[in-house]
Amino acid sequence: MSSTVEPREGILRPVSAGVVSALVAFTSSFIVVLTGLTAVGASADQASSGLLAVSVTMGLGCILLATWTRQPITVAWSTPGAALLAATGTLEGGWPVAVGAFLVTGILIIVTGLIPQLGAVVARIPVSVAQAMLAGVLFQLCLGPITGMAENPLAVAPVVVAWLLALRFLPRWAAPIAFLVAAIVIGVHIVASGATIDAADLAPRIQFTAPELSVTGMIGIALPLYLVTMASQNVPGVAVMKGLGYEVPWRRSLLVTGIGTVAGAPAGGHAINLAAISAALAAGPEAGEDRSRRWIASVTNGVVVIVLGVASAAFGALVLLAPAGVIAAVAGLALIGTLASSLKAALAETGELVPAVVAFATAASGIAIGGISAAFWALVAGLVVRFVVRPRRAPAQS
Incomplete structure (x- = not known):
């Protein structure tokens, strides 16, 4: 009897951890992805297509890397990258230029996997400047709950209160619970307003866009998106896994995520990368004591994310019908x-x-000079100031 129960328990733990990590990862940030894609020019259908694309590519990335390495390596979409897009706004040339930038981002990730020296150059960017740039980008979006409370307190307050209570008692589920309450608020709003949803609008769809390459797209989106993805996702993802006792194969991981980004770009996917938070959920003790089976959690994560991605159009429709301030509040x-x-x-x-x-x-200023986003100028400004004010080391005495 025990010999039958133990294998089942050994599989149940990683499977349940994989389901939890996928649900947390998807529901906590899919609104950020939709917001970012819409900000750079995507229509509602194109944004839903992009969400589906990154869901499928990150799910397949999880399944491939986990089965290939027998390690609980988890792939995620670039949430900081989506936040960067939301702060960037539409560039000259619109959505096709953004798609071209996504494609170049994927190529840069592939090249980084093939040429270790390029990864070393990225690693030399000071953490302080790179993280400050990301913080400035995120700051604009994190004002959403505050401005939402001022604009539409009756709709936004329940979301904020639910998030705050969850942060106290169920911190891991704070963002998903905020989304759940927001969905209830949106549902009440739909009923009260008499709005209707066409069933055809809920079907998953892919909309391909021919990419256009431009200088402003490369500098304004591709370069900052690549740097944010590398510095804020891939490098911490490796560190998290190392802390849990796993050595992530750097080249293989970058090749898989880079190829996945390239494949998803024409459908509107912005970028996929190694996960950090969801990696800890799938690779930690929650996935079971038997470390040799924790890779099953990442495979499960991938399957669940793909299933959730199929509902991308439904999630997009929900966002479109939301009352003022609610979506910005959830994203923030x-x-x-x-x-x-x-x-x-x-x-x-x-x-x-x-x-x-x-x-x-x-x-945080959100300025755009020459059609190039504030994120790029933030890196330039931070590096220039650092070069000027940081004292140079004195030459060694002979």
């Missing part, structure tokens, strides 16, 4: 934890405070 609440982590990393070293604050302020 989902990113507050990431903002806190970015600020902590940016301001960790006393000698880096001024360059970090300059990078943060530049990114």
